[in-house]
Amino acid sequence: MTQTSTNDIGSVADATEGNWVDSHAPDWLKPYARLARWDRPIGFWLLFWPCAFGLALAAVANPVRGFDWWACILMFLGSVLMRGAGCTFNDIVDRDIDDKVARTRLRPIPSGQVTTRQALGFLLAQALLGLVILLQFNRVTVFLGIASLVLVIIYPFMKRITWWPQAFLGLAFSYGALLGWSSQMGGLSVTPLILYFGCILWVIGYDTIYAMQDAEDDALIGVKSTARLFGPHTRPIVAGFYAGAFVLWLAAAILAGANLIFAVLALIPAGLLAWQVQTLDALKPENPKTRFRSNHLVGIALTLALLAEWVW
Template sequence: MTAEPRGSRVLPDARPASLVLRLTPEFALPFVQLARLDRPAGWQLLLAPCWQGAALAGLALNRGPNLWHLALFLAGAIAMRGAGSTYNDILDRKLDAGVERTRGRPLPSGRVGVRAAALFLVAQSLVGLAVLVNFNRFSIWLGVASLGIVAVYPLMKRVTSWPQAVLGLAFSWGALIGWSATFASLALAPGLLYLSAFAWTIGYDTIYAMQDARDDAIVGIRSTARLFGENTRLGVGLFYAAAALLALMAILLVGGGPIALIGWLAYAGHLAWQVSQVEGAGAATALRLFRSNRDAGFLLFAGLALQGWAG
């Protein structure tokens, strides 16, 4: 029997020429795909609110973000994005088999079993726990509190047209922990940043869901992309506008500054550019716009961090 070419197992939303895929041995490829290491946009978008929260806390103290905290958040975002994706794939393996973009994933394609995926999930979760215990007690319990939202998210696409909102609740949590890692408490500013990231997540994940709207309708998966339909540009635009306004309020509440405001302008401008491109976007364009949110999120972080370091 002729072995299946490796290239045929590269998933549609991965970059075939990525360094991760080139360096991954054949036996490890299904686990790399379960953790989405071949698709880094997910952990980058999970990381952005963490770093933004840390930078906002630093700005409130007229200093830059804690570099050790930034490193911890990087490791934690990669581990917990991988754990969340593995958990999602275990629950969604039958639904994924009916969607063109996802039927080649390791579980629906049979390249890895449920037990092996579950053990991999536990291993990644332990890495995330090892990161979390480096923070203060308030932040540890705050991190634990997010697990309930993470646990129910994969089920939401079956019961509501707003699974993107549940994802927003989970993916934005880092804005709160980024702040609490410094202050061991919360305040209005990180709350506003959390709401900003929440609205931002709904917007970009709606764009992501545009790729699967046709197949989702067939298998019964709900999403804001299907809900908004022909009004997707308006829906994304409203959530992006809310994200920009709430981020601005958070910045001004901790003292603002010209560099922070330049970073905010770049962030808001990036979101406006996405809205201008989303009308009638095909799958390739939707994926490109979704991935570009990594740049949007880090533009906002850079403005906050540089303002703090500038003093």
């Protein structure tokens, strides 16, 4: 893991080395940027990709209307804001746990860089900006977006009461698949629901890999996760979740009208998922983190496969 520098005590252990927050952000902004995880952009990308899937799938289903690039930009900005708001809320809830875990004890709240009241104010600001973006869409999408807040609120508590917090993260992080589709089609159908369930399985898989980094600390403090639940069987179980995700993505694309172009190009994200499972090794410190982050490439590849089907 990236080591904390001596001249920047606020830098957290799992931040990307040389990230713009540590290197260029003004000192007053750094604690808030770290609360929102702007130093770790993988999170907002993984929240955004299901939105892109939904938008691209809608373009395949309605090729005359095409891909809505403006909606894509708005959803990307919304993903950055809402991921930041979710992480801020998560840190407020977990402030008494984070100081007991090596990877998280230097986060802004447990390290004293930001007070809980300041974090609450920052949370509210991000949520309000996210609402402004959400209100640019149709009524169905606005309603669905507001309803998703229930998942955001309950997620931080799940690690305390269930072995499956990754499933609740999947429900929240995959929600963009529904929003992307409804923003173009004005409602939902079985096609985006299948896409949504596929994304849920994907999130369970990759967040189980992510949770492997904290398995020992989680066991000491009693925090639950699928990584602890699956134990030595993690690789084959994650492989099963990934296989289920791919099958559901393929089914959703076929229902939307996709044909051979998508089927061939979808082998690229499938290959990336297979590589993650095949090379996963929890005994190597950087291994799970690298495999987790490669899901950004999975998101890019699947989106491009759907867009190629639409263009063709």
